[in-house]
Amino acid sequence: MGSISLQNVKKSFGEVEIIPDITLDIKEGEFVVFVGPSGCGKSTLLRLIAGLEDTTSGTILLDGQDMTKAPPARRGLAMVFQSYALYPHMTVRDNIAFPLKMAKASKEEIDRKVEYAARTLNLSSYLDRRPRALSGGQRQRVAIGRAIVREPKAFLFDEPLSNLDAALRVNMRLEITELHQQLKTTMIYVTHDQVEAMTMADRIVVLNAGNVEQFGSPLDLYKKPANRFVAGFIGSPRMNFIDGPEAARYNAHSIGVRPEHFTIATTPGSGTWKGKVGVAEQLGSDTFLHVHVDGLTLMTIRTDGEQTFNHGDDVYLTPDPTRIYRFDAAGKAI
Amino acid sequence: MARTVPTSTRIGFTALAWIIALILFSPILWVLLTAFKTEAEAIANTPTFFPQNFTLENFGAVQARSDYIKHATNSIIVSVGSTLIGLIIGIPAAWAMAFAPTKRTKDVLMWMLSTKMMPAVGVLIPIYLIFRDLRLLDTVHGLTIIMTLINLPIIIWMLYTYFKEIPVDILEASRMDGAELWNEIVHVLVPMAVPGIASTLLLNVILAWNEAFWTITLTSGRAGTLTAFISSFSSPQGLFLAKLSAASLLAIAPILLMGWFSQKQLVRGLTFGAVK
Numbered sequence: 193m194g195s196i197s198l199q200n201v202k203k204s205f206g207e208v209e210i211i212p213d214i215t216l217d218i219k220e221g222e223f224v225v226f227v228g229p230s231g232c233g234k235s236t237l238l239r240l241i242a243g244l245e246d247t248t249s250g251t252i253l254l255d256g257q258d259m260t261k262a263p264p265a266r267r268g269l270a271m272v273f274q275s276y277a278l279y280p281h282m283t284v285r286d287n288i289a290f291p292l293k294m295a296k297a298s299k300e301e302i303d304r305k306v307e308y309a310a311r312t313l314n315l316s317s318y319l320d321r322r323p324r325a326l327s328g329g330q331r332q333r334v335a336i337g338r339a340i341v342r343e344p345k346a347f348l349f350d351e352p353l354s355n356l357d358a359a360l361r362v363n364m365r366l367e368i369t370e371l372h373q374q375l376k377t378t379m380i381y382v383t384h385d386q387v388e389a390m391t392m393a394d395r396i397v398v399l400n401a402g403n404v405e406q407f408g409s410p411l412d413l414y415k416k417p418a419n420r421f422v423a424g425f426i427g428s429p430r431m432n433f434i435d436g437p438e439a440a441r442y443n444a445h446s447i448g449v450r451p452e453h454f455t456i457a458t459t460p461g462s463g464t465w466k467g468k469v470g471v472a473e474q475l476g477s478d479t480f481l482h483v484h485v486d487g488l489t490l491m492t493i494r495t496d497g498e499q500t501f502n503h504g505d506d507v508y509l510t511p512d513p514t515r516i517y518r519f520d521a522a523g524k525a526i
Numbered sequence: 527m528a529r530t531v532p533t534s535t536r537i538g539f540t541a542l543a544w545i546i547a548l549i550l551f552s553p554i555l556w557v558l559l560t561a562f563k564t565e566a567e568a569i570a571n572t573p574t575f576f577p578q579n580f581t582l583e584n585f586g587a588v589q590a591r592s593d594y595i596k597h598a599t600n601s602i603i604v605s606v607g608s609t610l611i612g613l614i615i616g617i618p619a620a621w622a623m624a625f626a627p628t629k630r631t632k633d634v635l636m637w638m639l640s641t642k643m644m645p646a647v648g649v650l651i652p653i654y655l656i657f658r659d660l661r662l663l664d665t666v667h668g669l670t671i672i673m674t675l676i677n678l679p680i681i682i683w684m685l686y687t688y689f690k691e692i693p694v695d696i697l698e699a700s701r702m703d704g705a706e707l708w709n710e711i712v713h714v715l716v717p718m719a720v721p722g723i724a725s726t727l728l729l730n731v732i733l734a735w736n737e738a739f740w741t742i743t744l745t746s747g748r749a750g751t752l753t754a755f756i757s758s759f760s761s762p763q764g765l766f767l768a769k770l771s772a773a774s775l776l777a778i779a780p781i782l783l784m785g786w787f788s789q790k791q792l793v794r795g796l797t798f799g800a801v802k
Binding site: 244263270274275 | 703
């Protein structure tokens, strides 16, 4: 239960084409993350799967059944919204019970499932409160509880952590991953945060302007990006790109080197490229150096936190030759 | 930082507000006082302020001449009935316009409002003829229908404005939770819009209660409401100020009391969503 298949799905809003043509297969039990910059169509794609938007053309199969025209209520999916979208006039208990009431479950079943969900999500002592009396994290947990009790074929998450503060976001990220391991239900998770994508996903769909740039496991995307867009989007800090004659030396239109794939030296003449340190961002465990490389661009270099660099220091950089990514004029990886 | 207003300015504005409020209230006060005067005192050349010979005879005379209870009952049926029917039609209509708008939704809203800009007397003849042919003249249900139609644009406009304030996410969440349209409206939309729906209801009851043009022209004896009841006292047999006042007082008292007790709800509803 829980395989999702999109076949040539297209979506336009009037004249504006949001999703030109997407074909995608999500396996049962998979945790798939849709990631991409804002406006790339990731939320629209999720809403198409949910049934909250109608497809312009194409087919959506859930467990092999054509659900393209089915209303959201009939698809058997659960969704967690960015704004939590709790029912403000109902208590936490009634919020979680709502999908069960809609499914005409018996009173005993509703009580049992609500109690169970509340215990799983540490909400037992808040059941009689209204959403407005809860903190952001608790609200998000209620939204997840409301999704769990339906025992859906798949969970859809639309940027669920964007409204939380940084510390809570890390916690909830773990909780959702934990939940996936417990329930083993298909989950589709939309985010613009590549760290969330990398840490949570079994497989990641990288979207750009409504097109799938690459679909693969996090490490696949990191190690073998299909094109310059994916190479630049996955990995933090961002990959450094070099165009022009320097790239031509590697028989490419442009080349990319990740900040962590450099050796850095201070003795003159001991590197491929020479540069001056601009800003050094010290995080303790790592230091990110922004180096103005002579004749090239500003590059970000990751070093361990042991060495200290100052503004204006001369440094010599050598990229790891096995980890230079080469791209053709169209941005495709060669 | 709070703005500081000099005490003298504050006293000045307070006095001005009271003066304006009293001027606005004076006709009602006049009616209230005159209703308890004798007919002779009401038209006396040197008018009295408080009734000199306090009397309730006007009320008795009014009830005896034209049945107050019957008119009041008609008023209640027409105003409450038309408002409830209006809400039953208006809630789904406003839902559709607020949450599933098309390119023409704004035009439809504008068109509905434009019907309120037209002088009612402009369609008096056709409506009268339709009512005559459908045998709706001087019937309570006929009056309820016309009152529903007159106030429907206002009902839909008000509800539309309130519904626009409700985050669409919450309705979408209910759809994801398995709610079909009916459940979405009954269990999620309506409870969330209660302040808005309540003030729409109150305002429309008041508007229908006070409506005079159609009630007077489309009714005579049987289906007359309280507005028709009052007008029957400014009759050609001569002006009976005290009786007219008693009739007016009886007609406005219920709605005045309702407005008084629901003013909190009304103000809350009318400013709903103005400040988040």
